[in-house]
Amino acid sequence: MICVYPADCTDFSTNGNGTLSPLSANVTETLNGEYELQLVHPIDEAGKWQRLVEGCILRAPVPAAMTPRVNFSAPGDDSGTEIWRVNTDFSGAETRKGTLRLRSGPGTKYKILASYKHGSMVQVVAKTNGSWYEVTAPDGKHGYMSTTYLVFDHREGSASQAVSSTVEERQLRDQPFRIYRVVPELDKITVYARHIFYDLLDNMIH
Incomplete structure (x- = not known):
């Protein structure tokens, strides 16, 4: 279930401004790189699409990484x-x-x-x-x-x-993404959002 929240929201335990009914939702995650959500939502009669505004936050389920593996091989041992x-x-x-x-x-x-x-x-x-x-x-x-x-x-x-x-299956967990771009079309809109930890990119450490 994907929910949308106000831009200044800090409590994601509720459904916020409401749930969405997207046509598709894809999360892209690369090591030390982008962590983004691309969502396509129809222009529905209920008006759910109107909640998708730049700056708002989406809560979406994404695969949780498996427990980090520990390598017991000795240094220089390539017989793993x-x-x-x-x-x-x-x-x-x-x-x-x-x-x-x-x-x-x-x-x-x-x-x-x-x-x-x-x-x-x-x-x-x-x-x-x-x-x-x-x-x-x-x-x-x-x-x-x-x-x-x-x-x-x-x-x-x-x-x-x-x-x-x-052999353990990957579990799903919810993650927050902030909308940074909304592209409207005749019968749908495409929303681009990045993980909210990117909010810290402009914070400089002195």
């Missing part, structure tokens, strides 16, 4: 465990209903042990060959997966920690 992500955006011989098969050996002739959904994280035990990797799945099962449907995600220092820290 590789974590790969299952990617079933496209179908193929090893995918079924958006899941990827885990087999008992490096090939399609081997027994299917289990299947894992898109986005699942697996720990690579050995790169058997260019087509198959030996992996440990999030539930601890051991087997082989086709590299066609695996995408490198990150490297961990601890094998057990690697699996446990990546």
Whole structure:
């Protein structure tokens, strides 16, 4: 649920000036860079769009970052465990209903042990060959997966920690964004807002 608040609001525990019914709302976050919300709202009969005024604040749910990972590798140790992500955006011989098969050996002739959904994280035990990797799945099962449907995600220092820290789903939490631009059209308006911590950009430290 996205709500709009007055420009000087400091209490976001209520719905403020009211809720919105946007056509779309997308948050862009880059490391040490922009953290912005782009919202498209129809020119509705209820007049909700009129609440979207430059300077006002929007409260919108965004994914909360996962708990920071801790790397236990010793300095200079490059033997960390590789974590790969299952990617079933496209179908193929090893995918079924958006899941990827885990087999008992490096090939399609081997027994299917289990299947894992898109986005699942697996720990690579050995790169058997260019087509198959030996992996440990999030539930601890051991087997082989086709590299066609695996995408490198990150490297961990601890094998057990690697699996446990990546299987948690991301949670949503509300964040405040201040509107800095409103672009009206015939049947909708597009609103651009940046996180309110950007309000501090003009504060100089002496």
